[in-house]
Amino acid sequence: MPLLTQDQARELLKKVLAYSKADECEVNISFGQNANIRYARNAVSTSGSIGQSSLVVSSAYGKKLGIATINEFDDASLEKVVRRSEELAQLAPENPEYMPMLGPQQYAASSKTWDEGTAAIDAKYRADAVEQSLKISKDSGLTAAGFLEDSRGFSAMMNSKGLFAYNTNTRVNFNVTVRTEDGKGSGYASKGFTDVSKLDVAAATSVAAQKAKGSAEARAIEPGKYTVILEPAAAIVLLENLLYSMDARSADEGRSFLSKPGGTTRLGEKLMDERVTIYSDPQNPELPTAPWNGDGRPQEKVTWIDKGSIRNLPYSRFWAQKKGVKAVPFPDGFIMEGGSQSLEQLIAGTEKGVLVTRLWYIREVDPQSLLLTGLTRDGTFYIENGKIKFPIKNFRFNESPVIMLNNLDALGIPQRTVSGESNSHALIPPMRIRDFTFSSLSDAV
Template sequence: MAEPRYLSRADAEALAQKVLSFTTADEARVNLNSSTSGNTRWAMNQVSTSGDSYDATVTVTTAFGKKVASATTNRFDDEGLRQVVQTAERLARLVPEDPEYLGELGPQQYVQSEPYFDATANLTPEERARAVMQIAGPAGRQNLVSTGFLVHATGSNAVATKRGLFAYARSTGVSLTSTVRTPDGTGSGWAGGGENDWARLNVAALGERAIRKAELSRNPRAVEPGEWTVILEPTAVANMVNLMAFALNARTADEGRSFFSKQGGGNKLGEKFLDERVTIVSDPADPRIAANPFSGEGLPNRRQVWVENGTLRNLAYNRFWAQRNNREPTGNPGTYLMSGGDTSVEQMIRSTERGLLVTRMWYIRPVDPRTILFTGLTRDGTFLVENGRITTAVKNLRWNESPIFLLNNIEAMSEPVRVSASEDGDGGAVMVPAIKARDFTFTSLSDAV
């Protein structure tokens, strides 16, 4: 892979100023995104595809009064930039007024956050292939079949406005996920991880975990649905907690459309609604969960305490809703850290008379937004725990559950670790613990592996 290509701060600022010089709109904003990415996919214990790409876009938002529209291009010559500005202006004149448009931002102050690492930026196809073989090689030698995906990106984004704002940040990120299965198709194990720094990703350990789960999950037996004590590994916890994180919206709460709506009007700010051991914080300057220091509007992303000792401390306010309610807008850092405990997964297993150990969740779909009730399936390693030890693999189960119920039924937590909150394992990074909880509701069995 060649030297990673992305817009430097100087180039981004010069390009943004050129674009802004072409507009006659009352308000204008330029968003610049550029990145180099590389990926390697493997199946049947061998690399199947590998690729590298470079992409860059310019998005121009213009406004005449409260008539606002945007246009995007990947042409950076003067003609292309003039055309995208003209398109945005032409559309802005045609659209209805947006009564919630507050104009663009002027200069802002941002926290120092640049999750950029040379080890990720300089990752080559050869290094990716060697990493894949740290999983595919051991899997093949144990007569197992591994598949997976390794992807990394290096890039920058910038925001500039006609009012004099300019913000720039660069970052790197890498994620690896692998599913290992037994030849007879009865056993499946999964492991995944993501970091900003490639040097921190222990590929061999991830492969060992997926292989072990595949071997342990052969020939699963059926267990009865119902309310179970569960030990959710961190990825499964993130799958659940993320459902609540997405629901922390002030407007839907104030308008009576969410769990955080208060009966009779208003929201539940200041109310205790979770186990007092639960605290959830976003902080783009924290290197463990580093994030972009600004939003797409150029709004600063700052440290936010969402839940403190089980009490709701903040909801997400955009600029319009914050102004309407005389509050500060919160930004959108996109990462978070949840508090934990000092109980390992092994200790949770030893303390469990009868329960289920769950690797991760899959096919998650909403049921009732008012209770944040969702349904989904366990996947790639679900095990029966009896008398303090894993006794057998079990068939996957469908669950109907809310993260609110889960986080009120906590019996133990581990130290938080960094995982992906997405179903695919390659989404935004968060830090959460493993959790042992009571009365987790499973509704039916699934024959899917």
């Protein structure tokens, strides 16, 4: 399937809806062309390119819903998929939580989620980028392993109540780990953008190479509570766990860190330092995201945590109706407000502390306090009197992002960051945190 324009998508969706005989019918279509190149041991290892498309038809009779999907788009297949969803709906048990489909919605002007340059990335661009990265590692006598992936696609939906939505998107991600030949040093850098012109593969590789060289001969220091500077790639994996755990229904049901005794929630309560403000905004030029979500609800600017207080929770449409509140959907990306300091200035302002490049293998230990565990990785350094003094061995941490954001000391300038755990994007500042809990040492490099 090709990348359809808005008019082409509208025509295709109208054609599908014309086959419908159900009480309500909704059609979602998505297409993505994803390509990647991977390298390790200073040489390319694999590469691939795949187009994925799907057309999803949801048909409802009363509260009985049937869903069918197809990846062929000839007329016979389109009619078949509609019939199949209707057959499934007739056979389905009544869903007491079924919500009638939405009517026409007002979406903000299209977000800048598409970039022509990113859409035009080809095999030569990818091979040249890898060659640049490899040159830096080889010239420094280091070993690189990295991954470059790009995607372009569109999504659209229409339903029998007149809702129509369309959006196009591009994205490019690059990440690289550079190691010393003897395996005693390792450095990492990761970048992700909508607009590929912002990606500097050589600069990212140089940062990773510098960290690899600088992290060899790490010393062991005692685990315990330390002031830490979390680079954005380290902070994002903790913050995304916080955002993912804010679901309103779980909080209302008493099974979330936001639940309170007696059946209420902590919505409105101040849980963190007042410099903590986290929001989502599809129109943000540095992190544009789609202006609508998969069930057709508009994605608007929403403040989730406002000056340390829980301001909004994401709701499913069913739960919002039951609670009589606005059904705010879960966002596509989030933004944390920062300060004006660079990472270097944050380091310069630190008397004693630990610089963390990356955190890895993050798992929830206790959902009641949002206690998370994981390890530092690929560049951990001891700071004294405003300077990086020496590399240190990696630590395991056990810490809750709620407690961590209470112990906030300083914020730097936010930058677009990709999670090494979920691959999602956010705008996150580097941050200095007091009393971050490292509970044991790791020999891993």
